[in-house]
Amino acid sequence: MSTITPGRMTAAHQGPLVVFVIGMRINHFHKVRKWWPVFQAMGPMLAEVSRDPASGFLGYEFLLRSARTVVLLQYWRDFDALEAYARAREKKHWPAWTAFNKAIGNDGTVGIFHETYVVPEHGSETIYGNMVPFGLGKVSGTVTATGSRNEARSRMKGIPAGD
Known part of the structure; x- marks a missing residue:
């Protein structure tokens, strides 16, 4: 599990x-x-x-x-x-x-x-709250959705994973 x-x-x-x-x-x-x-x-x-x-x-x-x-x-x-x-x-x-x-x-x-x-690049965004690895996050790994990655619109703009 x-x-x-x-x-x-x-x-x-x-x-x-x-x-x-x-x-x-x-x-x-x-x-x-x-x-x-x-x-x-x-x-x-x-x-x-x-x-x-x-x-x-x-x-x-x-x-x-x-x-x-x-x-x-x-x-x-x-x-x-x-x-x-x-x-x-x-x-x-x-x-x-x-x-x-x-x-x-x-x-x-x-x-x-x-x-x-x-x-296309910048054509998707994801959010996982209190989840087991799932979907694209399971495939690619995840990063915290804080700061510049807090809102869907910012995630759609393709903020780099290290920001």
Whole structure:
């Protein structure tokens, strides 16, 4: 279990990034043989990109939206890195995507989704109050949200982490 960091913190990340939201929805619980492989496929992909700093993958958060829907909130250096991984035939994503299309296709048993947000430098701000490491702060580390980092508007201006 993670330790709570007391007080107000903000992510130490500076620069642009990509936020990639990806997940699945189990539409038919009783068709375990259909949805279980989809659920299991993400772990090896995350392990693969986590081991490779050159991939551009920064980290992720696992979120359980409901008993039917799981979500991964991923952070990437840039869109080119995300797309390169998704299209690389020798990486784990491509065969998993091919298997999904072959086994599920449009049969409705499992839903999948993703949303991609390209965030320019100074295009995000964060605040964590009395929290365990989470989201971008978990990925990049945190600094105290005091002084010039006390207000959202100042954090959006990209005050350097050391100020």
